[in-house]
Amino acid sequence: MNKIKSKIKILLTALCVLSAVSAHAATMSDDEFLLKLEKDSFAYFESLVNRDTGLMPDSSRLDSPCSIASQGFGITALCIGAENGWITKDAAYKLILTGLKTFKNALSEEHGFYYHFVNMKTGHRVWDCELSSIDTALFIAGALTAGEYFKGTEIEKLANELYERIDWAWMLNGKKVLSMGWKPDKGFLPYYWDSYNELMILYALAIGSPSHPIPAESWDTWARPTSKYGGKPFIYCGTGSLFVYQYSHAWIDFRGKRDKYTDYWENSVRATNANRDYCIDNMREFIGFDEDMWGVTACIGPYGYKGYGAGPGEPLCDGTIAPSAAAGSIPFAPKICIQTLRKMSHEYGDRLNSPFGLRNGFNIALDWWCDESLGIDTGITILMIENYRTGFVWKYFMQHPSIIKWLSACFTEVQKDNKETKDK
Amino acid sequence: MANQMKYRRRRFWIEPRLQMKYIIFNLAYLMIFAFIVGGGIYMGIWHSVVREFSVVKVDRNLQEMKRIHEYQIVRTRQEVDSIPIIKDWAKMLSDHDKATFNEILIRANKILIPFVLIAACFVTGITILMSHKVAGPVFRLKRDLKSVIDGDLTVRFSLRQRDELKDLASSIDTAIHGFALNIDKVRHCLEQHDKTQSEQDRQKYIVEAEQILDKYRVLHEN
Numbered sequence: 266m267n268k269i270k271s272k273i274k275i276l277l278t279a280l281c282v283l284s285a286v287s288a289h290a291a292t293m294s295d296d297e298f299l300l301k302l303e304k305d306s307f308a309y310f311e312s313l314v315n316r317d318t319g320l321m322p323d324s325s326r327l328d329s330p331c332s333i334a335s336q337g338f339g340i341t342a343l344c345i346g347a348e349n350g351w352i353t354k355d356a357a358y359k360l361i362l363t364g365l366k367t368f369k370n371a372l373s374e375e376h377g378f379y380y381h382f383v384n385m386k387t388g389h390r391v392w393d394c395e396l397s398s399i400d401t402a403l404f405i406a407g408a409l410t411a412g413e414y415f416k417g418t419e420i421e422k423l424a425n426e427l428y429e430r431i432d433w434a435w436m437l438n439g440k441k442v443l444s445m446g447w448k449p450d451k452g453f454l455p456y457y458w459d460s461y462n463e464l465m466i467l468y469a470l471a472i473g474s475p476s477h478p479i480p481a482e483s484w485d486t487w488a489r490p491t492s493k494y495g496g497k498p499f500i501y502c503g504t505g506s507l508f509v510y511q512y513s514h515a516w517i518d519f520r521g522k523r524d525k526y527t528d529y530w531e532n533s534v535r536a537t538n539a540n541r542d543y544c545i546d547n548m549r550e551f552i553g554f555d556e557d558m559w560g561v562t563a564c565i566g567p568y569g570y571k572g573y574g575a576g577p578g579e580p581l582c583d584g585t586i587a588p589s590a591a592a593g594s595i596p597f598a599p600k601i602c603i604q605t606l607r608k609m610s611h612e613y614g615d616r617l618n619s620p621f622g623l624r625n626g627f628n629i630a631l632d633w634w635c636d637e638s639l640g641i642d643t644g645i646t647i648l649m650i651e652n653y654r655t656g657f658v659w660k661y662f663m664q665h666p667s668i669i670k671w672l673s674a675c676f677t678e679v680q681k682d683n684k685e686t687k688d689k
Numbered sequence: 690m691a692n693q694m695k696y697r698r699r700r701f702w703i704e705p706r707l708q709m710k711y712i713i714f715n716l717a718y719l720m721i722f723a724f725i726v727g728g729g730i731y732m733g734i735w736h737s738v739v740r741e742f743s744v745v746k747v748d749r750n751l752q753e754m755k756r757i758h759e760y761q762i763v764r765t766r767q768e769v770d771s772i773p774i775i776k777d778w779a780k781m782l783s784d785h786d787k788a789t790f791n792e793i794l795i796r797a798n799k800i801l802i803p804f805v806l807i808a809a810c811f812v813t814g815i816t817i818l819m820s821h822k823v824a825g826p827v828f829r830l831k832r833d834l835k836s837v838i839d840g841d842l843t844v845r846f847s848l849r850q851r852d853e854l855k856d857l858a859s860s861i862d863t864a865i866h867g868f869a870l871n872i873d874k875v876r877h878c879l880e881q882h883d884k885t886q887s888e889q890d891r892q893k894y895i896v897e898a899e900q901i902l903d904k905y906r907v908l909h910e911n
Contacts, residue, residue: 381760392753392781393781569755
């Protein structure tokens with residue numbers, strides 16, 4: 266009898282503790298919640314970086330290769346971490362510098378472009394992967410941000426050196442749009458960055474290059490198909506993956522700017538709202554979707570990594586939700602995104618929370634919960650939360666001379682005071 | 690040809706103790722060398738192969754390959770068809786395995802080359818030490834025999850305790866000591882021959898000297 270009583274006491278105590286923790290989480294302010302999510306996500310890069318080479322992994326899975334896109338996000342995340350005091354500035358400086366030196370000395374490059382995936386210890390190309398234009402651009406975006414943050418140091422010098430080494434004109438392959446990549450045995454890939462998606466950061470860096478730029482007219486050569494879902498029309502990507510509306514914005518502040526086609530900030534706001542509307546409209550088909558449980562983007566799903574998306578277009582959807590979809594759109598629609606993330610954390614925290622923030626994807630209908638984190642998705646979470654909170658990444662990246670050059674060449678309206686984000 | 694046949698060695702085990710000693714030493718340090726090199730090869734290559742191609746590692750590689758292929762499909766919005774995928778995967782895996790073997794060989798060389806150099810230095814050192822036990826006595830014998838040729842029959846060959854050819858030196862010492870004694874005897878006979886007045890005694894000393902000299906056979910040049 267006494268044993269049973271003591272067991273009941275232990276159980277009640279545990280329940281009280283759990284309730285207190287949940288209650289505390291539920292009573293956190295939005296800023297506290299975002300800061301915690303951001304800091305937890307930061308741990309991905311800080312703990313998984315290879316300290317000898319400075320290279321950052323594609324995934325939290327063991328023996329994952331380095332993804333150069335993840336490297337770009339990671340370098341920027343280290344700057345954010347230093348600014349927030351999660352890592353000393355000196356430690357961040359050393360890690361970033363080590364990584365840049367590895368890129369300069371160890372990674373194979375062709376006309377300044379790098380292979381998409383490389384070995385974490387040696388920097389050698391792995392898995393017959395392609396020399397990737399977009400991933401090189403994402404890496405360089407991170408490097409240049411770090412260069413501006415650590416101005417006047419070896420990081421700035423090295424970042425600009427690596428940027429100026431890139432022969433963007435070569436990647437045109439004689440065409441007006443940039444190729445997706447190149448392989449030593451096959452030459453240029455038969456795929457091009459010719460229609461709206463995450464390509465804006467790529468063209469911005471290519472046009473703004475001080476050493477090997479492509480013509481400013483290249484900004485007009487890629488297609489901008491428009492359609493609408495639910496609300497107002499916007500320039501869309503056929504796959505409907507939300508990340509395509511976010512990646513360029515992680516570094517480029519499009520607020521208050523227009524080119525002759527559109528306001529890309531407003532475009533991403535509309536795409537975010539359309540993504541939510543799509544999930545709400547498909548609540549009956551996919552169990553788990555609702556007004557505060559949405560977000561379809563490319564992520565790991567029950568059947569592997571898929572390019573999930575939402576309308577308009579011909580999206581792939583099986584009910585898998587990616588927390589990074591909402592996290593990456595916080596600046597565009599803070600209220601609905603934060604609400605969704607808080608609900609995910611509160612209702613499914615025991616299965617979604619990980620040492621590196623929220624896991625990459627989940628499917629409520631199939632009771633499937635991803636057991637790993639991806640660098641690019643963790644990265645977009647950190648960068649966009651920080652941009653929403655302080656505008657940190659935008660502040661440093663936008664002051665680079667090449668970005669100023671690209672803006673003046675391609676944008677008709679550039680307001681000095683950036684607009685506040687609209688919210689639904 | 691007949692002369693060459695005349696001088697050809699018929700018995701291989703001519704100095705069994707000396708020959709067996711060197712055979713054992715050579716075998717011993719060659720086996721140490723082989724053990725070091727073999728150990729290096731095992732550590733460098735075999736161990737890496739076993740580790741890199743273990744079931745766990747192969748499974749992880751397959752998952753990684755599948756993931757990277759999925760990235761390509763998503764990025765390029767390709768249509769998915771089974772047979773091209775299998776062909777793609779086979780090529781990716783084959784290229785990855787080749788690269789893995791290449792890395793293993795590079796790592797193995799990094800371990801093996803220092804091992805081989807160290808082992809070679811070790812073998813060279815041992816060989817120098819061993820050969821010095823023979824070369825040293827040969828050098829001293831040559832040097833001291835030169836004195837003998839110049840007429841100094843008081844020379845005695847002294848070698849270190851661990852040197853080889855001590856028996857040879859002892860035999861040469863005995864031979865030279867014998868020469869010296871007999872030369873002394875012949876000299877004594879000649880001195881007595883010169884001193885004595887008696888013809889009979891003179892004859893006696895000549896015969897004695899001839900008896901001593903008759904012990905020695907020499908090659909006549911004509």
